[in-house]
Amino acid sequence: GAGVSQSPSNKVTEKGKDVELRCDPISGHTALYWYRQSLGQGLEFLIYFQGNSAPDKSGLPSDRFSAERTGGSVSTLTIQRTQQEDSAVYLCASSLAGYGNTIYFGEGSWLTVV
Amino acid sequence: AQTVTQSQPEMSVQEAETVTLSCTYDTSESNYYLFWYKQPPSRQMILVIRQEAYKQQNATENRFSVNFQKAAKSFSLKISDSQLGDTAMYFCAFFQGGSEKLVFGKGMKLTVNP
Structure with a gap:
């Protein structure tokens, strides 16, 4: 696509539920x-x-957070058992290698998270 | 660890004025990249300008220019002829080689008044 696409743009979830956030990077960008x-x-x-592959996972705040990327393209950030302090904007970005x-x-x- | 400091949390200027946003950073590396990003209320992070540390010439992009002082580890952004559309959060960022990630300052809120 023309730009980095993220979904959903807004998500309200109850404390304790799992959420998945999706990122579709710019075509051809290998870094995400x-x-x-x-x-x-x-x-x-x-x-x-x-x-x-994720050579740097150092910023994940706890083991409730995980991320994967498949086919060198789309990535999913998963937050398990959400807490109120997880409320934030999650930004995805991409670049050429x-x-x-x-x-x-x-x-x-x-x-x-409510 | 590399750090980026933006000491001014907020500024306001009148339309058509010139404004300078300050940024300092700390690193032991000799070659690196510096960026200014703009985040308007729409939330989209937009690249304003990019500077390569080994280039002594200051980067410019239309009304935006930087004053890069490598010895002082200073990277200020000058906005000339401010426009209402320049109202946004501005983030200074340092590209950390090796770990391949951008390190951001805390940002500065700029308001351009009519």
Whole structure:
């Protein structure tokens, strides 16, 4: 596609439920990133994929968070047993492989846990 | 660890004025990339400008230019002839080679008034 596509754009879920957030990167982009942005805060790195492998999972806040990428394209971020502190905008981004290439962001998925 | 600091949380300017947003960073690397991203209320993170550390010439993109002072580890963004559409959060970011991720500052809210 023309840009990074994320779905759903908004999600309200009950505490304790699992949620899945989807990211479709720009065609041909092998690098994919997930970031979290809490209200009024900066961007917190979660995980980075190069192809289907994740060399850097250092930002995942707990074992309730997991992510996968299949076919070198679509990625899914899963949050199990959601908590209220998980409420945030989850931003996906992609780039061409290589150091310093511009990273392009999607519009984000706004998650609210009630 | 690399850090990015944006010391001004908020600024406001009048339309057509020039404004400078400050950013400092800390790294032991000699080659890296720096970025300014804009996030309007629509939530979409948009690349404003990109600077490669080994290039001494300051990057420019139309009304946007940077003042890159490598020795001082400073990377400020100048917006000339401010427009209402420039109202947004602005994030300074540092590309961390090796771990292949962008490290962001906490952002600065810019309001352009008519």
